[in-house]
Amino acid sequence: MKGSEIVQLIDTTLCTACRGCQVACKQWNENPGLRTKNWGSYQNPPDLGWNTWTLVRFQEYVDSKGTLKWLFRKDGCMHCTDAACVKVCPSGALYHTEFGTVGLNSSLCIGCKECIAACPFDVPRYHQETDKVLKCDFCYNRLKGNELPACVKSCPTGALSIGRKDAMIEKAYRRVKQLGGDANVYGDKFVGGTHLIYVLGEKPEVYDKLPTRPAVPLTIIAWKDWLKPLSLIASGGVVVGAFLHYLTHGPKDTGGDGDQTDQGGGK
Amino acid sequence: MIPQKGMIKVSDAFERIVHWCLAISCIILMISGLGMMFHSFNFLAIPVGGLKNLKLVHNFSGLIFIPSLFFGILIWWKEAGVFDFPDDIEWVKCAGGYLWHVDNPPETGKYNPGQKAFFLAVAIFGIIMIISGIIMWFSLSFSAGTVRVMYFLHALGFLVIFPFFFIHLYLGTIGVPGSFPAVVTGYVSRSWCEKQCSKWLREIEEEGKLEVFGEEKTVVEHH
């Protein structure tokens, strides 16, 4: 699989929320388990965290026919092609790997949290103690070693799988066709295509914390794609302009008549 | 740079301290900001030992910038924050003679409209920079949408401030010789004054508030 664009397919209709992925992720990445409280949900920790890069979300949902459903969604970095986090990262800590995924070189991270604000999926998390932002890196080190990401490796039901991008997208659409109803593929149509795509059993808007039309935020585009070059042009412009001004126009004459030769004498 | 006899006092010590606090913090902020804004300027972090330190430098320079701007606005808003109609319009029409030859540029007060624009840009966008900067610093306490707007404004602030800043730097040094002492010693030559702010000079002389180096303060008594 080395050297090609890789996509992880999360088939939520096969997920049993065993959370093997959630634990395997922590184990491989040596993230600690923290003391939590039961807050009236199986979903724990309640949200993604600096130590929780992937989280199975639990959601009770009654559909229009009155049928109770319990929706499980493995949340985490979507590894966007058009990744807002990479766009804003000042240090290059966040980068696109050769697999198309979004890697994270923690040693470069300066804890500016720009990525946290930029991410349309609300994924990166800040760790106060180390002043670093952390998120799933698709087990880049495992991919390099031709191993499956820890979460995929742990999945007992085949809800998680990885493969070449086109094959995975094809697989997803095949599955959706088989499932019928509201089933849909989520992820291949926005932010340049994510490298983590879902087969959802319900419409995207049904799911908690899942943006229906995720995009790189306009403010981020305005900032990075418009203001950045513009400020370069402007800054360069004035520097060059001033130089040219000096050359062509010359310094302003602020000496009085004779003053410049009579500086020593004063008035 | 020792003031010579007959030079005119244009700034007091407090003003000059504020100016330099503002100037230096601004320079550091812009350089460090630039180092973080563009990967190609990441090298700017080398002297401070890495981007992380650069972030700290940026954040803490911001803390100096805040009071500096505050006092700066207090000091200059009257002289630089208010346009003088219609004279200033005339000045703008001929760009103060900076860009093409103008025989007799309109007279200006202590600060010409260019400087006023610079002041207003720094004042307004400085405040925006401070607010957005603080929100960015403590971004986790704000919604992502808010923070994103702040990043935009912060970048916009740079876009506005830097050109003004650089022009100010240029004109304050080699662009207009004789200007620089104004923020060092506080004294400039009378001829500089006559060229740069003749109206002010006149007014202050009339008011008898002119302070000239080497002379006793002239006190004009009105009868």
Next chain:
Amino acid sequence: MTNHWIDLQHSDCILIMGSNAAEHHPIAFKWMLRGKEKNGTRLIHVDPRFTRTSARCDYHVPLRSGTDIAFLGGMINYILSSDKYFKDYVVNYTNASFIVAEDFGFNDGLFTGYDKDKKKYNKETWVFEKDFSGNPKKDPSLNHPRCVFQLLKKHYSRYTLEKASSITGVSKEDLMKVYTDYGSTGTGTRAGTICYALGWTHHSTGTQNIRTMAMIQLLLGNIGICGGGVNALRGEPNVQGSTDHCILYGNLPGYLKMPQASHVSLEKYLKKYTPVTNDPQSPNYYQNYPKFYVSFLKSLFDDKGTPENEFGYSWMPKLDDGVPYSLMHLFDAMYKGTVKGLFSVGTDPAVSSPNANKVRKALEKLDWLVSANIFDNETCSFWKGPGVDPKKIKTECFLLPASASMEKEGSQTNSGRWVQWKYKAAEAPGEAIPVGEMFIKIIGAVQTLYAKEGGINSEPILNFKCDYHDRSGNFVALEAAKQINGYFLRDTVIKDKVFKKGQLVPTFGMLQDDGSTCSGNWLMAGSFTAGGENNMTKRGKDDPTGLGLYPNWTWAWPVNRRILYNRASCDINGRPYNPKRKLLEWTGEKWVGDVPDGGWAPMADKQNGKYPFIMKADGVGSLFGPGMAEGPFSEHYEPYESPLSKNPLSSQLNNPALHVFDNDMDQTASGSEKFPYVCTTYSCTEHWCSGALTRWQAWLLEMQPEAYIEISENLAQEKGIKNGERVKVSSARGFVKCVAMVTKRFRPFLVEGRTVHQVGLPFNYGWLFPEDGGDSANILTPSVGDANTHCPEYKAFMVNVTKV
């Protein structure tokens, strides 16, 4: 399991009932999902609670805890009254056609032969009429009014849709949906299977729950076929392996029976447990019982057991006749002060046993307690538990650090009876050693002491062979495994083949009752080849049938058979009922496919042919039989603690054969307003059994940090309880405090015209760790158990829930 994990995918319809397979058998559930995904398997979940299993099934049907027999009885009624049964199978492979004795009867919830005072049945009338040759009389037309089929039909005709709905709280529509879906498998070409677990066993009618389903499977022709069977889901605690090796008090290894006091001689014992038949077509494989038992004695006593001393039979401990020795009885005896010492190995009864307060009190009466575990637990540290003053505890406690499963070599048996060898993956930390090693060291020391000092009844101890160690005294699992498989003890010739003394017995068919073979567990004979090759290490991936039997992947008992009773997958001529899933086929000379249940010809051959259910004396599946304590058919009885004060089906409220404890800590409250809610207990995926191992694991604890109770939105509203609030849950025996999880996944039931709320909570928390994680839900559960196994009724009892 009659079948095996991989086989689940071949089912057309899987009924998951009494199990939360997705949460507790996640790997097994993969195969069910695969069936759903690839073969269109219909997955049905019937359970009081909507669980992660329900989420992945085609649909979920909620049912009130403890009413499974009413649900399934309704299904039998549906199958019989709508002719959905597989007639060919029922006539030939079950005792449906057998004529039952004239004086057998059933009236108002009781079968004939009930002794009210002893609370026991005399089973004399639960028999068949015999013909002149001593075989049961049959009516293959199934019309005889006293044939099993007609009695069955009559018995379950009482389980009408209305009745079943009213008892179970399941809507009639939902009942019909399940009945029609599952009933559709009663053809030769469709397969249905049941996956159950502790949700069926943990009832005062647990064994009958399973038996009812076994009857359904026989009626639908679903036993012995690919994608069928009765499948108890056993998991990582090695339940299958430990049961095979007699974790239950009434068993010896290989499901041989513990001798009782009245079995004064080996002959008497063997006569009792060796079934006989006069039907030449019935293989009656248990006629070999003496061979299995004598070989077992030889494995214990080796050359000290001789024909003269009945191979040491007199040294075997005997149970008092009719006295149960279950876990509950053990703690009851301890509570009464008659049990003085306890070895608690790999278990945490202070959390996992019913009526935990009583268990904890009972522990205080011990002189000594030895706990062998990988962590300290609530049992070993009971002396510093809540409300206990350590100064007043006389019990001397020892904690022996044990190595974990991955820190030792040995075999592990999965639910499909695959006995797989595993190797040590890591060294155990510190002084931890395998439990087997503790065992041989303790036995060794005891034997030395007895040899030196003598003692009462020293023979069984001194003559016990227990030398499974290397020269430095370390336990060698492989040696124990070989002894379990069994050896030839002298040179033997079988079918012209010579086996030397000391060679391993390659199959239990070669075991002898003359002392020439030994085998610690006859079922395991064949786990090694005669040459000593360990079949349990085989990892061949070839699949000649294409049905995922993988005959060369490890070894399965018995004799590597992957699906039990597999001869029943073919008609009486040996032609497979379902040619698409051809498990076995008779070629005219031999069977091809899985390892057949005996190589005999199919039963149509009156000379050489045999019936398929070879372990039954009559050779057929028993729709009617004397095996159970509470009746030859199953009958719905309310749980011991129930919201009803009257059984809607009869005036017999509870299981008539129940054994009930009567000391001061065994309070119960049935039909009481004080405890109005039906409660069930369970574990969760994130913790393992009592949580004694997993609560120390930060990653797991983070996901399920503390005790909680799941309650419906309706009940929460009624009681003013908000999601995440703390509540007190109390029963007649005690109370626990925990977090309320208000959920749509529990819904109130309409039972006998009134609303009955059901709640449930996990039992896998304990006071020891984490400190603020809450205590065991077993403080609430009653010490009441199934009448056959005394498996506690953890799954249906009454509680109250109040805001703290």
